[in-house]
Ligand code: SF4
């Protein structure tokens with residue numbers, strides 16, 4: 001009797017599996033087919049350029065560098081002694097250090113940095129993960145974004161419902177102290193200075 | 198002819214044994230096929246997460262928390278945010294609390310689905326693994342649509358959540374709930390009465406309730422031994438006291454009961470998500486938190502009911518922008534400690550079943 005019951009239960013299991021025979025596959029054939037990434041997907045960090053002039057939006061305010069928990073962003077933007085304005089010299093992101101948290105994007109008040117949906121950036125050498133300003137700008141050229149710069153950052157208008165709906169106030173953590181900060185990797189040619197912040 | 202004799206035999210199970218879920222090494226002393234001694238060796242995944250947190254500002258700790266227990270990263274984020282909010286006495290907006298509960302419960306379901314698949318695979322049934330992960334995919338898609346990541350969300354923040362849910366979230370979420378409800382029948386049909394599954398699980402690795410309590414075991418493992426203890430009910434956090442749900446328990450405390458209990462919990466969590474979606478209010482998703490968040494000096498312990506038992510964090514603050522001391526408590530550590538007690542005197546194959554049913558995750562043990 002027990003044997004019959006066991007066989008019956010095994011058959012129930014097989015029937016459930018059998019239902020899936022002939023169903024279409026739910027997997028896709030990467031890289032021939034690709035998954036469409038959702039709009040908010042957090043892939044590689046890119047720098048955004050002005051849609052009209054083509055210049056970088058970044059003002060070198062260092063907020064993203066301070067917000068980064070992995071110290072993956074290195075910026076060199078010394079203040080001009082006369083105008084007291086910062087001039088952006090180098091902007092390097094070490095993708096090997098980045099943990100794709102998105103805090104840099106949220107810290108930026110100038111629509112200058114964004115996490116694009118791209119996710120394919122493997123490199124044979126570790127040095128290849130260091131992306132300099134030029135490369136970050138190039139990759140960011142065809143990334144769509146909503147420019148919020150013209151308005152005062154404090155009065156950011158709520159974005160339309162379809163966009164990425166970022167919280168209206170931002171957490172901009174204070175700087176990582178220099179003791180916690182890792183020095184950029186050795187092969188980095190344009191090593192950023194910790195300038196007076 | 199030389200005299201035949203048997204000898205005890207010491208082998209390493211792990212650190213790269215597929216059924217030790219990560220990198221746990223068990224030094225087994227065997228007599229034939231029988232296990233007579235188990236010594237777990239841990240630390241292979243130690244990343245000094247607590248120390249890392251002490252070198253980060255509070256906001257920067259959240260991405261680190263994701264790595265503490267990556268199968269239910271939402272719980273860890275919630276835990277840390279909750280602790281910081283308690284310290285600084287921040288009031289979280291209604292809508293944010295509802296969103297948090299939705300995410301926490303979805304994450305619990307996702308974790309139990311992984312348990313369902315992985316446990317079955319350890320015991321030798323491959324099909325449930327594919328089914329479990331397929332349904333989990335629906336939940337992960339919801340997370341990705343909301344916060345942009347599939348595993349390390351960085352979604353729950355101090356004072357609220359980082360982004361509001363997109364408009365397509367609610368219909369998709371209800372659809373996922375419906376699918377999982379339907380598929381749960383398939384899951385039960387595949388394993389619950391399966392004779393091989395019964396032989397491998399029933400009466401194996403019995404954990405008596407008093408032993409579990411003595412070792413500080415919590416969560417589903419303890420509830421499967423008949424102890425009705427769930428932090429969501431016993432020490433309600435967030436807005437769990439507003440929802441109508443049961444705490445399922447089982448009596449026998451064996452591998453089979455631990456398995457059944459997790460399926461029961463999935464059903465309860467689905468109910469909670471549904472209730473939260475129905476009652477989701479409009480409003481802010483984040484309280485105003487100063488960019489240079491500095492909680493007052495003091496100490497706090499926060500705890501949540503995770504899919505692997507009590508998850509706790511102790512934060513000591515000196516009033517600075519970084520925590521002075523962070524100490525984590527994960528349920529897996531206690532579950533691993535109890536393994537030598539309930540795993541000795543069984544067969545090696547049963548040890549695999551017991552290890553799987555305890556649902557230990559190693560990053561939580563090793564920190
Ligand atoms: S926060 Fe924005 S503007 Fe400031 S340095 Fe970073 S990218 Fe540039």
Ligand code: SF4
Pocket residue numbers: 045067068069070071072073093097098099100101102103104105
């Ligand atoms: S995503 Fe996170 S880790 Fe990566 S650069 Fe931005 S802040 Fe740093």
